Amino acid sequence: MSTLSFHGAAGTVTGSCFLLDSGESKILIDCGLFQGSPELEDMNHAPFGFNPTEVQGMLLTHAHLDHCGRIGKLIKEGFDGPIYMTEATLALLEITLQDSAKVMAENDGTNAIYGIEDVEKALTMAKVIEIDKPFAYAGYTVTYVNAGHILGSASILLEKDGKTIVFSGDLGNSPEDLIQPTEYVHAADVVIMESTYGDRNHPNEDPTLILQNEINEVEKSGSTLLIPAFSIERTQELLHKIDHLKRSGKVKTETPVYLDSPMAIKATEVFRKFTELYNAELTAHTKTDDPFSFPGLNVIHRGKDSASLSEAIGAQVIIAGSGMMTGGRILNHAITFLPQENTRVLIVGFQGENTVGRQLTEGAKIVNIYGQNVTVKAHISESHAMSSHTDQTGLLKWFNKIKNTQKLILIHGEDGPREVLKTEVLKTHNALTIETPHMHESVQL
Ligand SMILES: [Zn+2]
Numbered sequence: 274m275s276t277l278s279f280h281g282a283a284g285t286v287t288g289s290c291f292l293l294d295s296g297e298s299k300i301l302i303d304c305g306l307f308q309g310s311p312e313l314e315d316m317n318h319a320p321f322g323f324n325p326t327e328v329q330g331m332l333l334t335h336a337h338l339d340h341c342g343r344i345g346k347l348i349k350e351g352f353d354g355p356i357y358m359t360e361a362t363l364a365l366l367e368i369t370l371q372d373s374a375k376v377m378a379e380n381d382g383t384n385a386i387y388g389i390e391d392v393e394k395a396l397t398m399a400k401v402i403e404i405d406k407p408f409a410y411a412g413y414t415v416t417y418v419n420a421g422h423i424l425g426s427a428s429i430l431l432e433k434d435g436k437t438i439v440f441s442g443d444l445g446n447s448p449e450d451l452i453q454p455t456e457y458v459h460a461a462d463v464v465i466m467e468s469t470y471g472d473r474n475h476p477n478e479d480p481t482l483i484l485q486n487e488i489n490e491v492e493k494s495g496s497t498l499l500i501p502a503f504s505i506e507r508t509q510e511l512l513h514k515i516d517h518l519k520r521s522g523k524v525k526t527e528t529p530v531y532l533d534s535p536m537a538i539k540a541t542e543v544f545r546k547f548t549e550l551y552n553a554e555l556t557a558h559t560k561t562d563d564p565f566s567f568p569g570l571n572v573i574h575r576g577k578d579s580a581s582l583s584e585a586i587g588a589q590v591i592i593a594g595s596g597m598m599t600g601g602r603i604l605n606h607a608i609t610f611l612p613q614e615n616t617r618v619l620i621v622g623f624q625g626e627n628t629v630g631r632q633l634t635e636g637a638k639i640v641n642i643y644g645q646n647v648t649v650k651a652h653i654s655e656s657h658a659m660s661s662h663t664d665q666t667g668l669l670k671w672f673n674k675i676k677n678t679q680k681l682i683l684i685h686g687e688d689g690p691r692e693v694l695k696t697e698v699l700k701t702h703n704a705l706t707i708e709t710p711h712m713h714e715s716v717q718l
Pocket residue numbers: 335337340422443
């Protein structure tokens with residue numbers, strides 16, 4: 274009998290890290306960073322709860338930091354096995370882990386849980402596999418299927434002795450703007466499923482229209498629209514939407530849009546490379562023009578040029594990281610523009626507790642940035658529909674496609690949402706065993 278133990282994303286959304294012990298082999302599925310509140314981030318410094326030198330290898334679902342961000346620590350503590358992933362995940366992994374090591378060096382100095390040398394080693398240990406092509410590893414037949422969440426993301430099936438286990442990974446909010454929709458799994462004995470939005474459905478709103486309205490408002494008043502954006506997927510979605518808005522004349526061709534994030538610029542280059550992963554619209558779009566570029570787009574590489582945006586006159590859109598305003602160039606823009614009445618801020622992603630982004634959505638009139646109190650006179654809007662995660666309806670649909678399931682394990686969600694999801698699943702599957710494990714707990718499979 275196999276044992277699965279949970280060393281992250283067990284009662285939290287972040288920190289995905291699961292150890293599968295078959296008795297003959299020990300392998301990890303994901304090894305992500307805890308992100309959000311200081312208490313959560315402290316958990317990155319705690320021991321893993323297993324011995325990294327005993328782990329034979331790892332299967333990685335996708336390149337978000339909360340799934341891959343502790344790989345450097347794993348290596349620093351002696352892990353030496355292969356790390357399986359898709360080619361697009363490897364391309365994005367290089368960007369996310371290098372940035373993570375840099376941020377840690379700046380914030381934690383000698384206390385950083387890993388350094389750039391561990392990241393370089395991790396990249397040499399990557400083994401690229403293909404979607405929908407089964408391969409043999411550690412006594413299992415392993416198959417990656419498209420999870421439709423971000424570029425290269427996968428759900429992972431493991432078969433052994435006639436029994437199938439599936440890890441959902443993060444499931445996309447299909448149909449996604451850029452990539453192909455989530456591929457369903459047809460049968461599995463044990464299902465390990467994410468539950469980020471287990472308690473709610475995304476609102477029925479049109480994010481493109483919200484974006485258009487925001488840009489139109491600053492065009493009228495000659496002011497600045499700030500969009501704090503996550504580098505991977507969200508930024509490319511924004512660029513693609515603005516391309517459509519400009520081409521259709523719904524926003525002015527001449528309105529300047531500044532992409533002010535070195536990491537987002539690199540991620541956009543990765544998106545340009547993996548055209549075979551595009552959905553039908555994006556594939557057709559590339560035949561007529563570059564979906565991530567349009568008149569008025571300015572890519573800002575140097576910090577010096579970023580600083581000069583504060584002196585600009587007239588309407589402008591600034592897309593800058595970080596997505597929750599916990600660091601990055603967006604903070605300098607926030608100091609300049611939040612006190613100005615005509616400024617608009619569009620929040621387009623999940624905002625963790627205690628972040629500047631969350632405070633703005635909650636209507637804060639003063640926020641603290643780099644130790645200074647910044648008055649908020651700007652207009653703050655939010656688009657909830659631009660999510661890379663599916664909602665409760667999507668999770669139930671994905672699960673209901675799977676036949677023969679004996680056991681469902683809910684991970685990657687706060688306790689509240691996953692209990693709601695559990696109740697929902699039990700309504701139609703009353704004989705099913707549903708587990709909601711906590712940190713360092715184990716489940717027999
Ligand atoms: Zn993710």
